[in-house]
Amino acid sequence: MSPSKPEPKPRPAPIPDAETEPYWQAVNEGRLMVQRCTVCGRSQLYPRWRCLRCRGEVEWVDASGGGTVYSFTVIRQNFSRSFRHLIPYVVALVDLDEGPRLMTNLVGVDPDDVEIGMRVRVKFEHVSDEASVPLFEPA
Amino acid sequence: MSKPNRRAVIVGVATSDYPNLPDMSEQQVHAQAAERALADAGVEFADLDGYATTGFFPMFAVGMCEYFGIRPHYVDETNWGGASFEVLVEHAATAVEAGVCDIVLVTYGSIQLSAMGRKLGTGGGTGAPAGPAAFDQLWGNTLVGSYALAAQRHMYEFGTTSEQLAEVAVTMRAHAANNPMAQYRDPITVADVLSSRMIADPLHMLDCCVISDGGGACVVTTEERARDLRKPPVYILGGAHAMTHHMGISQMPEVTVTAAAQSGPLAFRRAGLTPADVDTLQVYDSFTITVVLSLEDLGFCEKGEGGAFVQGGRLRFDGELPTNTDGGGLSACHPGMRGMFLIVEAVRQLRGESVNQAPDPKIAVAHGTGGMLSTGATLVLGTEVP
Numbered sequence: 093m094s095p096s097k098p099e100p101k102p103r104p105a106p107i108p109d110a111e112t113e114p115y116w117q118a119v120n121e122g123r124l125m126v127q128r129c130t131v132c133g134r135s136q137l138y139p140r141w142r143c144l145r146c147r148g149e150v151e152w153v154d155a156s157g158g159g160t161v162y163s164f165t166v167i168r169q170n171f172s173r174s175f176r177h178l179i180p181y182v183v184a185l186v187d188l189d190e191g192p193r194l195m196t197n198l199v200g201v202d203p204d205d206v207e208i209g210m211r212v213r214v215k216f217e218h219v220s221d222e223a224s225v226p227l228f229e230p231a
Numbered sequence: 232m233s234k235p236n237r238r239a240v241i242v243g244v245a246t247s248d249y250p251n252l253p254d255m256s257e258q259q260v261h262a263q264a265a266e267r268a269l270a271d272a273g274v275e276f277a278d279l280d281g282y283a284t285t286g287f288f289p290m291f292a293v294g295m296c297e298y299f300g301i302r303p304h305y306v307d308e309t310n311w312g313g314a315s316f317e318v319l320v321e322h323a324a325t326a327v328e329a330g331v332c333d334i335v336l337v338t339y340g341s342i343q344l345s346a347m348g349r350k351l352g353t354g355g356g357t358g359a360p361a362g363p364a365a366f367d368q369l370w371g372n373t374l375v376g377s378y379a380l381a382a383q384r385h386m387y388e389f390g391t392t393s394e395q396l397a398e399v400a401v402t403m404r405a406h407a408a409n410n411p412m413a414q415y416r417d418p419i420t421v422a423d424v425l426s427s428r429m430i431a432d433p434l435h436m437l438d439c440c441v442i443s444d445g446g447g448a449c450v451v452t453t454e455e456r457a458r459d460l461r462k463p464p465v466y467i468l469g470g471a472h473a474m475t476h477h478m479g480i481s482q483m484p485e486v487t488v489t490a491a492a493q494s495g496p497l498a499f500r501r502a503g504l505t506p507a508d509v510d511t512l513q514v515y516d517s518f519t520i521t522v523v524l525s526l527e528d529l530g531f532c533e534k535g536e537g538g539a540f541v542q543g544g545r546l547r548f549d550g551e552l553p554t555n556t557d558g559g560g561l562s563a564c565h566p567g568m569r570g571m572f573l574i575v576e577a578v579r580q581l582r583g584e585s586v587n588q589a590p591d592p593k594i595a596v597a598h599g600t601g602g603m604l605s606t607g608a609t610l611v612l613g614t615e616v617p
Contacts, residue, residue, distance in 0.1 A: 103369065104368070106365040108365075111362070112362060138363045138366045163381070163383045164383060165380050165383055165432050165434075166429075167371055167373060168428070168431060178371065181371060185380055194366065194481060195372060195480070203432075
């Protein structure tokens with residue numbers, strides 16, 4: 093008898109704080125937002141108190157949802173009960189069209205077909221009754 | 232300018248036993264390494280007025296002072312991840328040169344292998360996804376995965392190959408073969424690396440460091456104090472550290488350019504030297520890609536040429552740039568924050584004590600990398616002041 097594998101757990105849900113709560117609230121409503129500088133127009137994520145370029149005030153704006161794969165890896169070993177049943181899966185760094193770089197999972201694509209420079213588009217997945225996460229799939 | 236007689240030197244180094252210490256506590260590993268480094272220097276605990284270490288809990292250095300029964304007036308526990316010990320020695324050098332203290336003991340100890348098993352890197356335990364950290368912690372990325380993201384991008388931008396990365400692992404294993412304490416000593420080939428299990432593309436199992444128990448220690452003092460001690464001093468000629476991001480690699484401006492691009496040139500400038508002056512390099516090898524990136528960023532070759540640079544036996548102890556001559560973290564010992572081992576081996580090379588001795592080296596560099604390619608710290612060491 094081989095030992096039984098531990099039961100899979102759901103994906104982890106984000107734990108918002110005062111600064112990230114608007115972002116995760118929007119994601120749970122199916123919208124991707126970035127923080128944009130009201131002075132120089134640069135966008136950033138994760139959210140900060142001020143613009144990292146000019147220290148100007150920032151505001152939340154909707155992002156287009158489009159992006160480009162900057163790099164990726166195919167995870168083939170992870171003992172986490174939230175992820176081991178998903179192996180092999182793609183972890184990617186995606187450059188949003190607005191500029192900020194997000195870590196995410198690429199879904200709806202064979203891991204062997206993923207390439208740097210690939211155009212991708214956001215999609216949302218519920219991970220609990222109150223939370224969702226932004227995943228990306230080929231555009 | 233420091234007064235000449237207060238110039239900072241390293242007078243004692245040691246590792247603890249490694250790589251398997253199932254019957255030792257973390258504190259005992261520190262203590263064993265400390266006792267050996269003090270004996271190597273010819274210094275007593277009672278002589279110390281400075282102490283430095285770092286760990287994963289706040290006030291860890293204070294706890295170690297209590298454990299050792301010492302009450303130094305200089306204590307440092309700067310945490311720069313795996314590069315911490317290069318920073319702690321840089322700080323200690325500054326402190327002794329400024330006259331803040333005279334003799335600083337720096338220790339490291341870990342029982343990671345015995346306490347946690349082999350889950351570092353792929354254990355999935357990345358902490359609660361709260362606040363900024365959530366942006367990188369929801370995707371099942373692993374420690375190996377973060378370095379894989381850098382390796383994949385390096386291959387895309389510069390044409391670096393898995394065969395070139397494998398060459399780093401093969402060289403470290405060849406060095407480990409001559410280190411009786413090394414965790415893995417059987418020779419491997421490029422083909423062995425490429426056929427080992429893929430952990431996170433493009434990094435195979437043999438592109439990844441080993442997971443070990445172990446520790447080390449060194450003693451920093453002034454040139455003046457060193458005159459009465461057992462061994463010839465090794466001069467701390469220059470040191471610098473830098474960071475690019477914390478634990479989420481999405482915040483690293485370019486994953487192919489590490490903090491070494493900042494710490495390296497600054498450390499060389501402070502030493503009045505260049506990479507061309509370096510006779511041996513002890514560089515953090517958490518993964519094969521870490522070595523390639525560090526070689527480029529420290530200035531041993533141009534950006535993008537690291538893959539070609541490591542080929543042809545250049546990093547072997549009898550090659551052009553003897554590197555990680557104890558077998559490195561890839562084969563000898565990697566207890567989590569390996570930076571101390573780099574300093575120990577650099578000093579041993581300069582003293583002619585290495586198991587893979589380079590021919591009469593005068594200048595050595597120890598360069599640590601910490602976190603998820605997050606931090607870097609460079610020390611330039613020499614047998615004399617150039």
